[in-house]
Amino acid sequence: MLLLLAALWAGPGASCPQATGPPPLDLGTDGPASGRSGAVASAEPQASRIGAEVLRSGGNAVDAAVAVGFALSVTHPSAGNIGGGGFMVLRLPDGSSAALDYRERAPAAAHRDMFLDAAGEPTRASRVGALAAGIPGNVAGLGEAHARWGSLPWAELIGPAIALARDGHAIDAFHAADMERATAYMDQAGFGDSAAHFRRADGAAYAAGDVWRQPDLARTLERIARDGPGVFYSGPLAERMVRGMRGQGGIWTLEDLAAYRPVLRTPVSFRYRDHEVISMPPPSAGGVVLRQILAGAEQLRLDALPWRSAERAHLYVEILRRAYVDRNFWVADPDFVRVPLRRLLDPAYVARRLTDIDPLRATPSSRIEAGRPLAGESEETTHFSVVDASGMAVANTYTLNGGFGAKLVIPGTGVILNNEMDDFTSKVGAPNMFGLVQGERNTIAPGKRMLSSMTPTILTRDGRLRAVLGSPGGPTITTTVAQILMQLVDHDRTLLEAVREPRIHHQWMPDVVLAEEALDAGVVAGLEARGHSVRLRPRFGHANCVEVDPGTGTYRAVADHARDGGGAAAF
Ligand code: DON
Numbered sequence: 162m163l164l165l166l167a168a169l170w171a172g173p174g175a176s177c178p179q180a181t182g183p184p185p186l187d188l189g190t191d192g193p194a195s196g197r198s199g200a201v202a203s204a205e206p207q208a209s210r211i212g213a214e215v216l217r218s219g220g221n222a223v224d225a226a227v228a229v230g231f232a233l234s235v236t237h238p239s240a241g242n243i244g245g246g247g248f249m250v251l252r253l254p255d256g257s258s259a260a261l262d263y264r265e266r267a268p269a270a271a272h273r274d275m276f277l278d279a280a281g282e283p284t285r286a287s288r289v290g291a292l293a294a295g296i297p298g299n300v301a302g303l304g305e306a307h308a309r310w311g312s313l314p315w316a317e318l319i320g321p322a323i324a325l326a327r328d329g330h331a332i333d334a335f336h337a338a339d340m341e342r343a344t345a346y347m348d349q350a351g352f353g354d355s356a357a358h359f360r361r362a363d364g365a366a367y368a369a370g371d372v373w374r375q376p377d378l379a380r381t382l383e384r385i386a387r388d389g390p391g392v393f394y395s396g397p398l399a400e401r402m403v404r405g406m407r408g409q410g411g412i413w414t415l416e417d418l419a420a421y422r423p424v425l426r427t428p429v430s431f432r433y434r435d436h437e438v439i440s441m442p443p444p445s446a447g448g449v450v451l452r453q454i455l456a457g458a459e460q461l462r463l464d465a466l467p468w469r470s471a472e473r474a475h476l477y478v479e480i481l482r483r484a485y486v487d488r489n490f491w492v493a494d495p496d497f498v499r500v501p502l503r504r505l506l507d508p509a510y511v512a513r514r515l516t517d518i519d520p521l522r523a524t525p526s527s528r529i530e531a532g533r534p535l536a537g538e539s540e541e542t543t544h545f546s547v548v549d550a551s552g553m554a555v556a557n558t559y560t561l562n563g564g565f566g567a568k569l570v571i572p573g574t575g576v577i578l579n580n581e582m583d584d585f586t587s588k589v590g591a592p593n594m595f596g597l598v599q600g601e602r603n604t605i606a607p608g609k610r611m612l613s614s615m616t617p618t619i620l621t622r623d624g625r626l627r628a629v630l631g632s633p634g635g636p637t638i639t640t641t642v643a644q645i646l647m648q649l650v651d652h653d654r655t656l657l658e659a660v661r662e663p664r665i666h667h668q669w670m671p672d673v674v675l676a677e678e679a680l681d682a683g684v685v686a687g688l689e690a691r692g693h694s695v696r697l698r699p700r701f702g703h704a705n706c707v708e709v710d711p712g713t714g715t716y717r718a719v720a721d722h723a724r725d726g727g728g729a730a731a732f
Contacts (some may be wrong), residue, residue, distance in 0.1 A: 470688020
C-alpha cells in the first residue's frame with residue numbers, strides 16, 4: 162500500500178490514474194471540488210490531494226485525516242505540525258459522534274506567574290522561545306484517532322509525508338513569502354539555527370518553485386511511521402527533544418512527554434433550527450461560544466433579517482460581546498476547574514443574557530460582565546475537513562498557535578515548537594496575543610491545558626451529514642464558523658458563497674468590531690451609526706470545509722481563498 166500511495170502521489174500537476182476503480186480526482190481549480198465518494202479541504206493542495214488518494218485507495222476519513230495531518234507538517238510549516246496540538250470532531254458511519262482533545266499541556270515545571278517580569282507585567286516569553294511551548298499533542302492525537310477509528314496501516318498513511326520531506330517539494334509563492342517573513346523574526350530573536358531550517362544551504366531565501374528538502378523532519382517522520390506515535394514521547398527522539406529544549410532555556414522533562422495523553426471527550430451537541438450541530442467541548446471554548454451565538458441568533462430571529470444588513474450585523478455583534486465575556490471568564494481546562502457547562506449551554510441562560518440588548522445602540526463592553534451561570538446550579542492554525550463514501554466525517558483543527566509557533570526548531574528533528582502557552586492567562590486582565598482578556602480560571606498550572614477557540618464542527622440534518630466546518634484565526638475561529646453555518650442554514654447559500662463572504666467579529670474586549678475590508682460599506686456605516694467602533698482588516702480565517710448537497714448527496718470541498726488552485730480535492 163505504501164508503494165501504491167507513493168505511486169499515486171506523483172507530485173503537483175500529475176494526472177490521476179483513471180483506468181479502473183474509483184473516479185478521477187476533481188481538484189476544484191475554479192470553485193469547489195465535487196464528487197460523491199470522498200472529499201478533502203485543507204490549507205494546501207498537496208496535502209488535500211494526499212488525503213483524497215488515501216480515500217480513493219480504500220482508506221476511511223480518519224485514515225485520510227492522519228495522512229493530511231502529517232503532510233501539512235511538511236508542506237504548510239507555519240501551522241501544519243508535529244510540535245503542536247489540536248482538536249478533532251468526528252461523525253462515524255453509524256451516526257454517532259466523538260471529540261478528541263489532543264491539546265498541548267503545560268509542563269510540570271510551569272507555574273502561574275512564569276511570564277511576568279519583576280514589575281508584574283507580561284513578557285514576550287509566552288510567545289517566542291522555548292518557554293512558550295506546551296507539551297505537544299499532535300502525534301499522540303493522530304495516533305489515538307488512528308488506533309480507534311483508522312483502517313489502513315499507520316506507516317502507510319505517513320509514507321506520502323515522508324516522501325515529500327525526504328525528496329522535497331516545490332514551494333509556492335505564498336509559502337516562500339511566509340517562510341522568509343518567519344526567518345526574519347527568527348534572526349531577530351537570535352534563533353539562527355531555526356532560521357537556517359527554512360533557508361537554502363547557501364543562506365538565501367527559497368523562491369517560488371524552489372524544491373525544499375527537510376531531511377531532519379523526514380527522519381523524524383520515518384521513526385514515527387516505523388515505531389508508532391509513542392516514539393515521540395519516550396526514547397531517543399524524546400530525549401533529543403528534551404535536550405534541545407533545555408539547551409534553549411526550556412523546562413520540558415522526559416516525564417512531561419511520557420505523561421502526555423489525548424483525551425476523548427463528549428462533544429458539545431445541540432439543535433440549531435432543524436439541524437444538529439456537533440462541536441468541540443472545553444478545553445476549547447469553540448462549542449460553547451458557537452452554541453451561545455446560535456441560541457442568540459435563534460432567539461433574536463436573525464434568520465428573518467437580510468444577511469448583509471446593518472440591523473442584523475448589530476444584533477449579531479451584541480450577541481458576540483456577551484458570549485465572549487462568558488468564554489473569557491468561565492471556560493478553561495475542565496480537568497482543572499469546574500466549567501458550568503450545562504448552564505452556559507442552556508438557551509434560557511443565553512436568553513437572559515440578551516435582555517439588555519438595545520436594538521438601536523451598541524452596548525459598551527465595559528458595561529457587560531460575565532453572566533452568573535453558577536446561580537441555581539450545585540493568528541496560525543490550520544483546519545481541514547474530510548468526508549468518505551460511508552459518510553464518516555472528520556473536522557480537524559490543529560495549531561502551533563502563532564505562525565511558526567515559538568519560532569524555534571528543535572535541532573536535528575525538524576520539529577517546529579508551538580507557542581501555545583500564550584493561550585493561558587499570563588496575567589488576569591492583560592490581553593494575550595489575540596487581544597483576549599481572560600480570567601483566573603485559565604491561569605497556568607502544571608499539566609493544565611490552555612483554553613482554545615478552535616471550533617471543528619460537523620452539521621447534520623435528519624441524521625444525514627450536511628457539512629464539515631472549521632477555520633484558524635484565534636478568537637475569530639468561532640465567529641467564522643458561526644457565520645458560515647448560519648448562511649447555510651438560514652439563508653440557503655452554497656458553501657462556496659458562505660466561505661467567500663466577508664466576515665465580522667467581536668470578542669467583548671477590545672471593544673471593537675473587526676470587519677473584513679470587503680464588507681459592504683453600508684453595513685459598516687450602519688454599525689458606526691449604532692455606536693460601534695469598526696476596524697477594517699484584511700481577510701481573516703481560512704475555512705477549509707466540505708458540504709453535502711442536501712438534494713443530490715454530492716460532496717463539495719471548498720478551500721478558503723484559493724491559492725495555487727486551492728486545497729480542495731474530491732472524487
Ligand atoms: O487555540 C487557539 O484558540 C489558538 N491557539 C488558535 C491560534 C490561531 O488560530 C492562529 N491562527 N491564525
